[in-house]
Amino acid sequence: MNVLSRPILVLPVMAALALSACAPPSDPADPDGTNSTSMTVLTSFYPLQFVVERVGGDTVEISSITPPGAEPHNLELSPAKVAELADASAVVYASGFQAAVDEAVVQTAPEHAIDVADAAQLSTAGGGTAEDDDAGDPHFWLDPERLGDVTDVVAERLGELDPQNAVEYAANADKLNQELSTLDEDFSTGLATCERRTIVVSHEAYGYLTDRYDLEQTGVSGIDPEAEPAPARIAKIRRVIEGQDVTTIFTESLVNPKVAETLAADLGVTTALLDPIESHADTSGDYLDVMRGNLSALREALDCA
Amino acid sequence: MSLHRRTLPLSTAVLAALVLTSCSTPASTGSGADAPANPATTADRPSEAGTPTSADATDRQEVDGLAPRAVLTYDGGIMAVDTETGDVLTNTESEGFLRLNEAGDGRHVLVSAGKEFRVFDSGLIVEGHGDHDHYYEQAPALTGSTVEAAEAGHVVAHGGKTALFADGSGAISIMDTSAFEDGRIDADEVESFSTDDPHHGVAVPLTSGDLLMTQGTADSRSTVQVVSPEGELLAETTDCPGVHGEAAAMPTTAGDVVSLGCENGPVVYRDGEFHKIHVDEPYQRSGNQFGSHESPIVLADYKTDPDAEQERPTRVGLIDTHASVMTTVDLGSAYWFRSLARGADGEALVLTYDGELNILDEETGAVLHEVEVVAPWEEPEEWQSPAPTVKVGTDGFAYVTEPSAKKLHVIDVAEGTLLDSFDLPETPVELAVVTGEGRHGHDHADGEG
Numbered sequence A: 001m002n003v004l005s006r007p008i009l010v011l012p013v014m015a016a017l018a019l020s021a022c023a024p025p026s027d028p029a030d031p032d033g034t035n036s037t038s039m040t041v042l043t044s045f046y047p048l049q050f051v052v053e054r055v056g057g058d059t060v061e062i063s064s065i066t067p068p069g070a071e072p073h074n075l076e077l078s079p080a081k082v083a084e085l086a087d088a089s090a091v092v093y094a095s096g097f098q099a100a101v102d103e104a105v106v107q108t109a110p111e112h113a114i115d116v117a118d119a120a121q122l123s124t125a126g127g128g129t130a131e132d133d134d135a136g137d138p139h140f141w142l143d144p145e146r147l148g149d150v151t152d153v154v155a156e157r158l159g160e161l162d163p164q165n166a167v168e169y170a171a172n173a174d175k176l177n178q179e180l181s182t183l184d185e186d187f188s189t190g191l192a193t194c195e196r197r198t199i200v201v202s203h204e205a206y207g208y209l210t211d212r213y214d215l216e217q218t219g220v221s222g223i224d225p226e227a228e229p230a231p232a233r234i235a236k237i238r239r240v241i242e243g244q245d246v247t248t249i250f251t252e253s254l255v256n257p258k259v260a261e262t263l264a265a266d267l268g269v270t271t272a273l274l275d276p277i278e279s280h281a282d283t284s285g286d287y288l289d290v291m292r293g294n295l296s297a298l299r300e301a302l303d304c305a
Numbered sequence B: 001m002s003l004h005r006r007t008l009p010l011s012t013a014v015l016a017a018l019v020l021t022s023c024s025t026p027a028s029t030g031s032g033a034d035a036p037a038n039p040a041t042t043a044d045r046p047s048e049a050g051t052p053t054s055a056d057a058t059d060r061q062e063v064d065g066l067a068p069r070a071v072l073t074y075d076g077g078i079m080a081v082d083t084e085t086g087d088v089l090t091n092t093e094s095e096g097f098l099r100l101n102e103a104g105d106g107r108h109v110l111v112s113a114g115k116e117f118r119v120f121d122s123g124l125i126v127e128g129h130g131d132h133d134h135y136y137e138q139a140p141a142l143t144g145s146t147v148e149a150a151e152a153g154h155v156v157a158h159g160g161k162t163a164l165f166a167d168g169s170g171a172i173s174i175m176d177t178s179a180f181e182d183g184r185i186d187a188d189e190v191e192s193f194s195t196d197d198p199h200h201g202v203a204v205p206l207t208s209g210d211l212l213m214t215q216g217t218a219d220s221r222s223t224v225q226v227v228s229p230e231g232e233l234l235a236e237t238t239d240c241p242g243v244h245g246e247a248a249a250m251p252t253t254a255g256d257v258v259s260l261g262c263e264n265g266p267v268v269y270r271d272g273e274f275h276k277i278h279v280d281e282p283y284q285r286s287g288n289q290f291g292s293h294e295s296p297i298v299l300a301d302y303k304t305d306p307d308a309e310q311e312r313p314t315r316v317g318l319i320d321t322h323a324s325v326m327t328t329v330d331l332g333s334a335y336w337f338r339s340l341a342r343g344a345d346g347e348a349l350v351l352t353y354d355g356e357l358n359i360l361d362e363e364t365g366a367v368l369h370e371v372e373v374v375a376p377w378e379e380p381e382e383w384q385s386p387a388p389t390v391k392v393g394t395d396g397f398a399y400v401t402e403p404s405a406k407k408l409h410v411i412d413v414a415e416g417t418l419l420d421s422f423d424l425p426e427t428p429v430e431l432a433v434v435t436g437e438g439r440h441g442h443d444h445a446d447g448e449g
Helices: A012-019 A046-059 A079-087 A099-108 A144-161 A163-190 A207-212 A231-241 A257-267 A287-302 B012-028 B177-182
Strands: A039-043 A060-064 A090-093 A113-115 A198-201 A216-219 A248-251 A270-273 B061-063 B069-074 B077-082 B088-093 B099-102 B108-113 B116-121 B124-129 B132-137 B141-148 B152-158 B161-166 B171-176 B191-194 B203-205 B211-215 B223-227 B233-237 B246-252 B255-260 B267-270 B273-276 B289-292 B295-301 B315-320 B325-330 B340-342 B348-351 B356-360 B367-372 B389-392 B397-402 B407-412 B417-423 B431-434
Touching: A039 A046, A039 A079, A039 A144, A046 A060, A046 A090, A046 A144, A046 A163, A046 A287, A079 A099, A090 A099, A090 A144, A113 A144, A144 A163, A163 A207, A163 A287, A198 A287, A207 A216, A216 A231, A231 A257, A231 B407, A231 B417, A248 A287, A257 A270, A270 A287, B069 B099, B088 B141, B099 B152, B099 B431, B108 B141, B108 B152, B108 B431, B116 B152, B152 B203, B161 B177, B161 B203, B171 B177, B171 B203, B171 B211, B211 B255, B223 B267, B233 B273, B255 B289, B255 B295, B289 B340, B295 B340, B295 B348, B315 B348, B340 B389, B348 B389, B367 B417, B389 B431, B397 B431
Parallel strands: A039 A060, A039 A090, A090 A113, A198 A216, A198 A248, A248 A270, B246 B289
Antiparallel strands: B061 B132, B069 B077, B069 B431, B077 B088, B099 B108, B108 B116, B116 B141, B124 B132, B152 B161, B161 B171, B171 B191, B203 B211, B211 B223, B223 B233, B246 B255, B246 B295, B255 B267, B267 B273, B289 B295, B295 B315, B315 B325, B340 B348, B348 B356, B356 B367, B389 B397, B397 B407, B407 B417
């Protein structure tokens, strides 16, 4: 089979692939493509998976390139994944975030590669990749409005691929956009009046969020959630937070209580979880749930009215 | 790029994905079937969760932040120490008297060893990711890469370039500081220059692209020149007898500022020409100078006795390179060339015989902090012998060796506090500290050569 030149068809076999990994995925046993209306869509990481799930509803079979819970930045793609990418009806990704996905898209040249980077208005110019030192901040989904723009583009492109269901996609997108607007309003009002406006984070992923809601982000590296920090590490963290009027350091994963105690005792700060939603574990609810969790964590840390 | 180079399952997460999809492989290997995966090409890519990336891979793992590493020589080898845990990460036997120089990239250290410079990888890796960085650590080691240099001497990293000077031949090897990233220096990465005669000299790559270098012979050296890449002489002073010791200070709008020590007072290259610094003494030598990109002031030792076997000054010099004047501060206790350094904000650091690290405001000479760090000590008769050494990391902490106690101390310069002290398995001689972050400016000291 020639992956590069095979035309992308909406074949029922493709749907079967997503449902059963053991089916021979690329044998065009049924080239007439009878009557199935569903598409297989590969999404490159969780927030895009969420959007496609909501927009596509039941008519789209979705799988994610990034395995659940995995760190997406430095993802490596197996041959099987690359082949899946070549075989999918559409691939939804954001160029510049995952170098391996960018390369696989270039290599396999799927006819329907939906790059949402433009819609997300990433703060980078020139389409660098995540490996470039000068690449911009990729974490656009932490601004619900940007994710709303991405939602519109996804609905439009899916509708082009599958005109029969275009109306449904548009309606689903409208519904999601309403929810994103509500989320946006909740953030705006929830963070309108706060004692503090600076958040100290272990991963400076929140630039779009802090821009939108008029907060400041300061990065502090070196909080190992497991290992008790050395006096020198504490001194460095102190230097970063000194004069910042902060009471909380946000980390991406829960900090071991012993580490938290050390930080509290030495620096007088607590730690709390702020999820950049780069990946997703099934137990944590969907994008909207995690964002609301983030909002309450921010409101508590910033002492918002 | 060919796809197959990136197709190895490199992490547990992806492995899991493979397992899930493995029964579909007969039809899904289309893009990779004719191209066997090549493990070697994946070694330079970080893995997701610290799993080795291939058979060739290192032990590289992602960490939340980097603990600076101290690289230390001892009689018979090199050791590297994690400055937060005190763990000895590597201990490599290596013959000869070894000197350490930062390559300038925040990761590699050059070991001067007789006829060559050896590249030592501290194992601290920073990768940019948008507007923030990701950090990786691996085991420190000599990379096996060397740069030939007869009587390997000074290393100066400045303005994104690193210059290596060979005293035995006058050969100058210049490379982009970033060329060290892969741990090796290849011939096509090196620009070669040479002084007229071999001598104990130094070369400073200027940000203009020009090169500042000393000229002289084994017996006498009193000339400093700035030459263009085409070899045109742009500036020169011949009034610097015994030239030794150089440091770059905060640049002016006209470009780099470099101070050099002579035996009749320092000379400063600034605004494209050399300026002599007035001194009261007929003989005044500041053969060890320490600059900061943040400050026009250069810290220097201050010797005035031409006949001394071993002069033990208690004064240090503060050279205002922009105003061309030098002042002195008497600390009341002596020091040596390895016990001077600069803080991250330009502070002048001097560890004196009384065991105190004196932290001075370099502008006023006022003592900001006196930190008791080591037991009282004295300079050894041979400059190669162990005695306390001070280095400051780009993290702004000072690192001080105490050979008599086999210890390494960590000092918060801004706060003036001793943070930590670690036991070392060997008696340390030379010290270099890398943090993963490269330096903007540079400085260096030297044996009394």
